[in-house]
Amino acid sequence: MATEHKLSANGRKDEGKGASRRLRHAGMIPAIVYGGEDKPQNIQLEHEKTWVASQHEWFYASILTLDIDGKPQQVLLRDMQRHPFKQQIMHLDFQRVSANTAIRVNVPLHFVNQDKSPAGKSAEVVLTHELNEVEISCLPKDLPEFIEVDLAEMKLGDTVHLSDVKLPKGVELAHKIDDEHNPAVAVARHARAEAEAEGEAPAAESAEVPAAKQDEDAAE
Numbered sequence: 099m100a101t102e103h104k105l106s107a108n109g110r111k112d113e114g115k116g117a118s119r120r121l122r123h124a125g126m127i128p129a130i131v132y133g134g135e136d137k138p139q140n141i142q143l144e145h146e147k148t149w150v151a152s153q154h155e156w157f158y159a160s161i162l163t164l165d166i167d168g169k170p171q172q173v174l175l176r177d178m179q180r181h182p183f184k185q186q187i188m189h190l191d192f193q194r195v196s197a198n199t200a201i202r203v204n205v206p207l208h209f210v211n212q213d214k215s216p217a218g219k220s221a222e223v224v225l226t227h228e229l230n231e232v233e234i235s236c237l238p239k240d241l242p243e244f245i246e247v248d249l250a251e252m253k254l255g256d257t258v259h260l261s262d263v264k265l266p267k268g269v270e271l272a273h274k275i276d277d278e279h280n281p282a283v284a285v286a287r288h289a290r291a292e293a294e295a296e297g298e299a300p301a302a303e304s305a306e307v308p309a310a311k312q313d314e315d316a317a318e
Contacts, residue, residue, distance in 0.1 A: 104162070105151060105165065106144070107141040107142060107143045125146065126143065131164065131173060131194060134195075141166055145186070156243050159205045174203065178190055198237070202233060204233050206231045207244065215249050217249070218252070222290075224286070225249065225287075228283055228284060232271065236269040247263055248264075258283045258285075259281065260280055
């Protein structure tokens with residue numbers, strides 16, 4: 099199992115928008131824990147410590163140990179509400195997990211050995227990452243913080259599909275792979291073709307906009 103990540107919280111009885119505003123002014127985050135055999139519970143967390151934790155990848159794709167008034171619970175972050183423009187977390191939703199019940203989680207992909215690949219060594223090749231995460235199903239004890247995609251053998255014209263990704267023991271994809279659902283994860287294209295493809299759309303869009311309108315947009 100991955101490294102244990104702990105967060106501290108306290109239970110709260112006050113509910114409603116007014117209570118949540120007061121918590122935020124006091125540097126706290128209103129949150130809720132639900133799922134499992136226990137009833138949903140309203141809690142609060144320190145904003146500063148939680149904000150620091152939220153800057154790490156594991157915060158979103160790992161089993162968290164949430165210590166609520168001294169009682170630890172295993173949870174997953176299921177929802178985060180952020181302020182539209184401030185660096186402020188407005189609300190958090192956590193779901194309790196059971197050791198014997200499979201969970202579905204979006205896990206980030208880490209691409210490795212790209213620089214060592216024939217594609218990565220060539221200035222004429224652009225190696226693009228088509229997916230950044232994948233939804234998996236597993237027991238909590240088997241949940242990986244990330245899944246590695248080895249690009250060491252990538253060369254011009256190669257495509258790594260989702261079916262090519264090696265999953266850790268006990269982990270499977272949440273959705274079945276077939277001919278209709280097997281998306282590309284990484285693609286090695288010729289740099290010139292990539293540049294031409296990127297340049298086509300703006301040119302076509304510009305041609306459809308009258309010159310006078312373009313001048314108005316520029317002035318705005």
